């Protein structure tokens with residue numbers, strides 16, 4: 001046995017101990033998929049989907065036909081394996097027979113960019129069966145968002161009425177809503193006509209991240225408003241929510257087998273992640289109903305099949321030089337560089353600017369930036385206008401950018417989960433990709449242990465010619481001076497946070513902008 005190998009840990013929750021293995025499923029051509037609505041088949045073909053990936057087939061089997069959605073579904077499947085369509089397709093098909101428009105499916109995601117991405121997936125298939133998809137992320141003003149989400153009744157003459165003055169019904173303009181927790185809570189508490197009363201499906205994507213942060217207690221609120229029995233409904237009415245809505249979904253209590261004490265029809269939950277938590281206390285927040293686990297293979301953490309991992313070992317002060325030499329070597333390929341913090345991302349981006357004529361275009365992407373600046377950088381990266389995005393971990397979760405060939409961990413990821421989500425921005429949808437990690441000598445052992453958690457024992461050293469690093473030294477020295485000037489000036493203007501200023505001072509001692 002390897003010196004570091006540990007016995008496999010057994011999940012505490014019994015239902016997590018015998019999952020269905022997604023790896024036993026094959027990709028399935030759309031024509032062979034049972035019960036697929038022909039309109040959806042057409043819409044999928046239009047966006048280049050001609051067969052379903054294994055995770056999508058596995059979820060489809062649990063959600064279509066007799067017994068569909070009887071249990072809540074939990075999916076633990078690698079990054080880029082197609083989890084978004086795995087839930088979007090069955091939900092859209094299930095709602096395709098709905099008679100009246102009201103909010104029936106809610107998808108909650110941790111970040112705005114991610115929610116926009118997921119909304120696009122729904123929007124590419126839902127209209128084909130007459131469903132409408134909304135977005136609540138705070139991208140536009142709340143008033144604009146409300147007008148997209150809530151249908152204002154029209155007078156006979158075509159004039160819009162003010163429902164505050166007239167006792168008229170407000171109804172949802174969308175069947176499916178993709179939201180971030182903050183904006184969702186805004187609508188729950190203040191938007192007239194916004195109701196979760198008819199909700200049938202709740203998707204919590206990137207579940208472990210969503211459960212780690214409370215986000216204004218959005219989850220208990222959603223569960224309370226949607227799993228409503230008579231009492232909750234009357235509470236809702238009393239608090240002024242849903243005051244105008246006369247459509248009612250009657251949820252009866254304890255009438256079906258396995259539903260004792262629960263309301264029926266119940267809210268079906270789908271939770272997904274590449275690193276699904278096994279922590280019972282976290283999962284208990286979701287109040288899952290007879291949960292059913294689908295997972296890839298027999299290890300808890302799995303990297304994409306065609307991902308190759310490499311390490312570069314260098315002295316701390318030479319990291320920027322190694323990074324530039326590596327980026328020059330990879331020039332022409334889309335690369336994502338991850339640092340350990342927003343401050344590091346900012347510093348490194350400035351430093352790169354002063355390296356002179358580099359054969360690649362790059363941009364910063366971090367939580368320090370205004371959302372509009374960040375979204376612009378992401379768009380430029382998607383469109384191929386820039387080759388390299390220097391990012392903090394804001395980017396790691398779920399983002400799907402076509403053609404990313406390489407991920408570079410400028411700072412070692414502290415946990416296997418961080419490695420998985422960062423590395424998973426490449427080698428998506430069965431494509432190949434590389435993940436490079438810059439390490440100091442004293443980090444090598446710890447990094448090996450981290451990778452072993454995903455059964456990865458094959459991380460070879462990536463060689464870099466010594467002169468490709470050496471010839472950058474003179475530029476580096478002047479770039480560091482200029483970096484200091486910029487940070488000083490940003491501090492004077494109040495643009496740089498105190499952490500940034502402090503850390504620049506500290507690094508000057510070691511002649512490096514980075515730990």
Ligand SMILES: Nc1ncnc2c1ncn2[C@@H]1O[C@H](COP(=O)(O)OP(=O)(O)OP(=O)(O)O)[C@@H](O)[C@H]1O
Pocket residue numbers: 048049050051052053056077078079080081082083084085273274397398399400424428429
């Ligand atoms: N059946 C399919 N055929 C072709 N491409 C697909 C199919 N399903 C998904 N894709 C593509 O695969 C990529 C990855 O999908 P998706 O973003 O859903 O992965 P994921 O499992 O959610 O990843 P992560 O864990 O990183 O969020 C996307 O670009 C998507 O368009």
